[in-house]
Amino acid sequence: MTLGSELYNFSNNHLNEKISQLIINSIEDHAIFVLDPNGFIMTWNPGAENITGFTAGEALGKHFSVFYTDEDKHHNVANTDLTLALRNNKYETEGWRVKKDGTRFWADNTITTLYSENGRLLGFTKVTCDATYRKLSDDHKSRMSAELERRIVSKDKAAISEQRRFRKLIENSYDGISLFDKDLQVFYRSRSAERIVGWNNMERTEREIEDLIHPEDIDIVNQTFADVFAHPDRPVISQYRTKHKQGHYIWVESLISNKLQDADINAIVCNFRDVTERVQAEARIRERNHRIDEILESMTDGFISLDKDFRYTYVNRQIGEMIGYDQRTLIGKNIWNVFPEAVGSATFDAFRQAMLTQRYTWNEDYYAPLQLWQENHIYPSKHGLSIFIRDITERxxxxxxxxxxxxxxxxxxxxxxxxxxxxxxxxxxxxxxxxxxxxxxxxxxxxxxxxxxxxxxxxxxxxxxxxxxxxxxxxxxxxxxxxxxxxxxxxxxxxxxxxxxxxxxxxxxxxxxxxxxxITDKKLAELERERVTKDLIQRNKDLEQFTYIVSHNLRAPVANIKGLTNLLDGLPCNEETDETLKLLSTSITQLDTIIMDLNNILQVSSEANDTLEKVSLISLVEKIESATSLLIKKNNAIITYDFNELPTLMSIKSYLYSIFQNLVVNSIKFRKADVDPVISITSKTDGTKAIIFFEDNGKGIDLQKQQAHLFGLYKRFDMSVGGKGMGLFMVKMQTERLGGKIHIESEPDKGTTFKLEFPLK
CATH class of the missing domain: 3.30.450.20 (PAS domain)
Known part of the structure; x- marks a missing residue:
């Protein structure tokens, strides 16, 4: 139990106020003071003056955010701390705070809510302890980690056997460790460094820092190293994105120390770890909360949430307009204290009943002081109530x-x-x-x-x-x-x-x-629509069955005819007969090819109900690279990809493989002469659709001439390269079977970009 919570319990044991004040005033190593509900200082003890340098006359009436750093003020951390205390009754935190003279100190803080006997929020107690010494001690431990690294890279032969043990500890640590010289050239990397980013030592030394850092984070890294050189006595923590060997970016968190002045180390020491999952999880939480806030604030209905004690924890803008209040002033207040006339009303009973039974409740009620008719939809949970409120006064x-x-x-x-x-x-x-x-x-x-x-x-x-x-x-x-x-x-x-x-x-x-x-006409129309739909489905099945029979039943006689022509080809005959047999054989081969193509198309149709699975786009491209490695090597083709925003897709894997392979092969086949083909594949999402781009630097297509027949069966536009005209037809057919769309942008000699859109659900 912290000192703040002990004091709070101590005060509640009915000790008289004077003794409590004497005790608080006798404490000189803790700042203990009371805030009003909005965070303004109401009391001040000698310990607060000792720690912050502010006298009681200077502190009383000020907002307690005066002790926060400029960065924390910018991010509204003080009000966030009060909100967390309000939600949990008590909130403990630590961080850098600012004294009157501008110097910083590391503070352990405990904020506790104060309520009256009838549940009204009176304010907060705040207990602060100067923990700078402990913080400096922790920092000293970080510096000791760098000292271990110094021992590992030391060239002192007399200490090699002892340092081998430390080297194993460092090499098998979870964090990666890199050592830079004064020109920021890497001369040592731990085993975990290669595990985290994928680059081995040789590959890493061949690359400059600027080539590995995400373009948007270059300024962050430059500023970090500037701080490291400017303050050699202070480790600097930084977070940024760096390129993995596989081509994607990962988030890393680094602790960098300048040890160039230490003759035994003479290096910039960088301890870093992969925090990608944590950063992405935080981003998802922020995005989810932002979307929820946007939805709640954009609703035409009012929305409030109450805790188990019927105190407001959220109020949207529409409620403020409905009742004529600034909704922000309601947070933390008991709803029955704000609207005492509603006690005993139908709404009062409905709220209590929903909380008691934990069942959805609906009611309509009239609130006379505001002349407001309201329709309430009440959703309970173990944490409180969520209520959608509609103004039905006009109705x-x-x-x-x-x-x-x-x-x-x-x-x-x-x-x-x-x-x-x-x-x-x-x-x-x-x-x-x-x-x-x-x-x-x-x-x-x-x-x-x-x-x-x-x-x-x-x-x-x-x-x-x-x-x-x-x-x-x-x-x-x-x-x-x-x-x-x-x-x-x-x-x-x-x-x-x-x-x-x-x-x-x-x-x-x-x-x-x-x-x-x-509604008889509407019902008859619905029944007729169902009948027509059922008829269309049956006709489609009959058509597919007919096509199946034609394609499969023709295979056997065509194969027989093809075999007979091969037999006849070996018999003696005159020149005219030989030419006729060759033409007949060519026609039979073409007919056989058409039937096989038709079977492939039917196979796509029959696979439309294949099981969906989570497909890794990176793995998909790697398999295609392996399968077409000879074609890629022969043409010096380069394939790059970036699937950071959308690494996986719920789909039919065989379809995606066929689509990707056709587009990759086409880009290589229709390359520009004397130019190595470069293919870029990227993915993104707009919230409802998955979007995949294929971009190449090939010959391009004249869309003004070819647009209408671009995806047609057996349509070819470049006779200098072999093919049947099936590729783009199959790409479009399989994309649409997956519920997607395909778009193309292209100009002659300027390459081609295919844009594939698939529904996320």
């Missing part, structure tokens, strides 16, 4: 206005295509329009009359359902469903039925409004 006023004016109600009734019936609170008919009277006669063979009970018009099978609706309508309105009624000549009529609870200004139920809308 309620319209409903009330409709009931107050019988003439207006009658006008609405008779000038609508709906059948409408108004029942009173006792479920008796009050009023109805002509459409409702006609429907009652047609379907129930009963005449609608004012004063008659609703059950009089319900069939025996429907009476229980109607009774349930009248019971539920006061807490669940509207109730909407579809129903059908048989008509003569085997015709069915469909209606959308809507029950609405009607209330007065005091939110008391005064009746129920029933409306029926004829």
């Amino acid at each position: 309620k006023l319209a409903e009330a206005s409709m009931l107050r004016s019988e003439s207006n109600l009658r006008s609405i009734f008779e000038n609508t295509d709906l059948a409408m019936i108004l029942f009173d609170a006792g479920a008796n008919v009050v009023s109805f329009n002509n459409n409702a009277a006609i429907l009652s006669e047609r379907h129930f063979h009963k005449t609608l009359k004012a004063g008659m009970p609703a059950m009089h018009y319900a069939s025996i099978t429907r009476r229980q359902s109607v009774e349930n609706i009248f019971d539920e309508i006061r807490t669940r309105s509207p109730i909407v469903y579809e129903v059908s009624y048989p008509l003569p000549d085997n015709v069915t009529a469909w209606f959308e039925v809507r029950w609405v609870n009607v209330t007065n200004e005091e939110n008391a139920s005064i009746g129920v409004l029933l409306s029926l809308k004829n």
